Amino acid sequence: MAEPIITFQHVYKRYDDTVALGDIDFELEQGKFYTLLGPSGCGKTTILRILAGFTEASEGKVTFKGQQINRVPANQRQINTVFQDYALFPHLNVFDNVAFGLTLKRTPKKDIKRRVLEALKSVRLAGYEDREISELSGGQQQRVAIARAIVNEPQVLLLDEPLSALDAKLRTAMQVELRQLQRRLGITFLFVTHDQGEALAMSDEIFVMSDGKILQQGSPVDIYDEPINHFVADFIGESNIVKGRMVADYQVQFVGKQFECSDAGIPAHEPIEVVLRPEDLVLTDVAKGKLTVVVDTQVFRGNLYEILSHDADGNQWLIHAVHKAKVGQEVGIYFEPEDIHVMRFGESEEEFDARLEQYEGDD
Amino acid sequence: MKRAHGFYSVPYVLWLALFVIAPLVLIVYQSFFNISGQFTFDNYKLYLSSGTYLRMTLNSVWYALLITALTLLISYPTAYWLSQTKHKQLWLLLIILPTWINLLLKAYAFIGIFSQGGSVNRFLQFFGFGAHQLLFTNTSFILVAAYIEIPFMILPIFNAIDELKPSLLNASKDLGATNWQTFSKVVFPLTLDGVKAGVQAVFIPSLSLFMLTRLIGGNKVITLGTAIEEHFLVTQNWGMGSTIGVVLIIAMIAIMFLTGERKKRGR
Numbered sequence: 001m002a003e004p005i006i007t008f009q010h011v012y013k014r015y016d017d018t019v020a021l022g023d024i025d026f027e028l029e030q031g032k033f034y035t036l037l038g039p040s041g042c043g044k045t046t047i048l049r050i051l052a053g054f055t056e057a058s059e060g061k062v063t064f065k066g067q068q069i070n071r072v073p074a075n076q077r078q079i080n081t082v083f084q085d086y087a088l089f090p091h092l093n094v095f096d097n098v099a100f101g102l103t104l105k106r107t108p109k110k111d112i113k114r115r116v117l118e119a120l121k122s123v124r125l126a127g128y129e130d131r132e133i134s135e136l137s138g139g140q141q142q143r144v145a146i147a148r149a150i151v152n153e154p155q156v157l158l159l160d161e162p163l164s165a166l167d168a169k170l171r172t173a174m175q176v177e178l179r180q181l182q183r184r185l186g187i188t189f190l191f192v193t194h195d196q197g198e199a200l201a202m203s204d205e206i207f208v209m210s211d212g213k214i215l216q217q218g219s220p221v222d223i224y225d226e227p228i229n230h231f232v233a234d235f236i237g238e239s240n241i242v243k244g245r246m247v248a249d250y251q252v253q254f255v256g257k258q259f260e261c262s263d264a265g266i267p268a269h270e271p272i273e274v275v276l277r278p279e280d281l282v283l284t285d286v287a288k289g290k291l292t293v294v295v296d297t298q299v300f301r302g303n304l305y306e307i308l309s310h311d312a313d314g315n316q317w318l319i320h321a322v323h324k325a326k327v328g329q330e331v332g333i334y335f336e337p338e339d340i341h342v343m344r345f346g347e348s349e350e351e352f353d354a355r356l357e358q359y360e361g362d363d
Numbered sequence: 364m365k366r367a368h369g370f371y372s373v374p375y376v377l378w379l380a381l382f383v384i385a386p387l388v389l390i391v392y393q394s395f396f397n398i399s400g401q402f403t404f405d406n407y408k409l410y411l412s413s414g415t416y417l418r419m420t421l422n423s424v425w426y427a428l429l430i431t432a433l434t435l436l437i438s439y440p441t442a443y444w445l446s447q448t449k450h451k452q453l454w455l456l457l458i459i460l461p462t463w464i465n466l467l468l469k470a471y472a473f474i475g476i477f478s479q480g481g482s483v484n485r486f487l488q489f490f491g492f493g494a495h496q497l498l499f500t501n502t503s504f505i506l507v508a509a510y511i512e513i514p515f516m517i518l519p520i521f522n523a524i525d526e527l528k529p530s531l532l533n534a535s536k537d538l539g540a541t542n543w544q545t546f547s548k549v550v551f552p553l554t555l556d557g558v559k560a561g562v563q564a565v566f567i568p569s570l571s572l573f574m575l576t577r578l579i580g581g582n583k584v585i586t587l588g589t590a591i592e593e594h595f596l597v598t599q600n601w602g603m604g605s606t607i608g609v610v611l612i613i614a615m616i617a618i619m620f621l622t623g624e625r626k627k628r629g630r
Contacts, residue, residue, distance in 0.1 A: 052533070052537055053536070053537075054533050054536075054537075073536070074533070074536040074537055075536045075537070075538075075539045075540055075541060076539075079537075080537055080538065081533070081534070081537045083530045083533070083534060084530075085528065085530055087528065087530035087531050087533065087534035088534075089531065089534075089535075089549060089553075090553070091552045091553055100535075100538050100540075100548075101538035101539050104538065104539045104540050104544060104548075105539060148538070149537075149538075152538065152539070
């Protein structure tokens with residue numbers, strides 16, 4: 001593994017008597033796209049502020065290329081930030097905003113001009129250098145903010161929910177652009193968002209956070225397919241979560257029935273929770289289904305039907321179906337063994353990874 | 364809607380017409396008559412050719428500048444500090460409070476404080492510096508004038524600083540600026556409008572201060588304000604007084620133009 005560019009080692013952040021971050025521990029590698037994902041108030045922005053140098057960790061060690069940077073002031077770090085409100089300087093035009101950092105470093109005028117125009121080109125704003133900030137749309141201001149940060153050639157770029165103020169279509173377009181930009185520049189991106197779709201679409205690695213802690217770290221696929229607990233499963237995408245019990249390896253029991261599954265390494269009879277993603281559930285005849293439910297409501301979403309149903313025990317089941325059903329109709333639900341994701345109560349990420357490794361080796 | 368808006372503005376328009384526009388017109392009208400009531404341009408000729416009036420004008424401008432500079436020097440850091448404190452509103456109230464007290468009362472209070480047997484001199488004596496003539500000096504005039512004007516300078520600057528988004532300061536540091544660079548390149552340019560408003564609010568009234576020049580300055584500094592008062596109340600030469608008034612009004616318009624909003628520079 002390459003030497004990490006940034007590490008957090010047992011970092012805590014306390015404000016008076018509230019704990020904003022508790023024992024944060026992670027490493028970032030050079031040139032990857034990382035996302036801190038969590039609901040508002042989970043501490044993701046605090047991590048960003050500590051990295052940028054706007055606030056100091058109460059405890060623990062933050063390193064940059066092996067050097068501790070806890071006390072290095074923000075203006076001496078090779079890290080730049082794209083702010084949630086863009087924080088463009090309203091008294092300067094686009095060119096001067098982007099040139100701000102270079103001017104401070106006393107870069108020769110010729111180089112400034114070349115690099116600023118280059119940066120503007122890379123965010124597709126060539127020809128906008130003489131505009132005033134107030135003349136730009138939200139999406140354009142967003143790009144200026146990115147250009148202003150990347151023109152300094154930082155080692156790490158921090159992005160604090162930079163897309164949250166844009167409309168849905170522009171946001172999707174910017175997601176693709178940001179991802180391409182990151183690949184092209186090879187800079188490490190640390191992106192903060194509460195939007196799980198955004199995180200899944202852009203990231204190499206996602207850190208799911210809640211209440212000042214990192215709950216799970218992994219690739220988008222890992223996190224989506226193998227959520228470690230109820231919170232992650234619920235936060236990432238939509239899910240059906242029911243209580244159950246492990247019967248044996250590869251055998252799990254829930255809603256009073258026994259099913260084949262792909263999880264193992266859990267003691268028999270241990271109470272667990274089971275996640276089934278709505279898009280993994282297939283509507284079928286009662287006879288062919290593994291479960292029988294009654295359709296309560298059906299909403300047409302354009303690309304799918306969102307069907308809410310309940311089984312005989314009163315558990316709710318959300319189904320994303322391609323074909324229509326009838327409200328009040330009794331239908332069967334079919335799913336594959338690998339669609340069942342088993343979650344243990346209170347399992348830490350290390351234990352989870354260890355177990356996964358152990359039984360996957362058995363195959 | 365339009366008609367309703369028009370209706371509600373009637374009281375203020377009446378007020379404006381009676382107490383702002385009419386007096387202005389009267390002053391301009393009066394300035395073209397001499398002391399015996401004949402139409403003439405002599406007042407303006409006299410004003411422009413007499414060394415006394417020009418010196419008075421320079422005096423006024425010079426002292427107004429000094430007062431403005433002193434208030435600005437005190438007010439900007441104060442406003443900045445104020446915007447960082449926890450109990451902004453309380454401090455702000457304390458700063459505004461003195462403006463509710465009558466100007467004359469404050470002037471008389473300073474006579475007591477600065478006089479030979481006043482508290483400042485007693486304080487100096489206690490520490491062995493001896494008594495000094497403080498009252499009726501130019502310094503005391505500037506100090507008291509600045510004291511009176513400070514709230515009018517602090518308020519607009521405070522508002523400008525308070526409106527600054529904290530993320531702008533973070534952005535500046537993030538891009539490599541030191542604290543001083545952040546101040547000179549971001550904070551000051553963005554609060555300049557507040558400074559301009561404060562300068563207007565202080566400089567223009569300072570041009571025509573006259574009670575303070577007498578009570579605190581001991582009539583050593585004769586400003587345009589004093590001259591107007593003398594002409595209207597003592598020499599009864601309303602024409603000349605009005606002429607100086609017109610000059611003051613022109614000066615005010617010039618200041619407002621100089622410190623006012625201008626179109627952003629293009630490149």
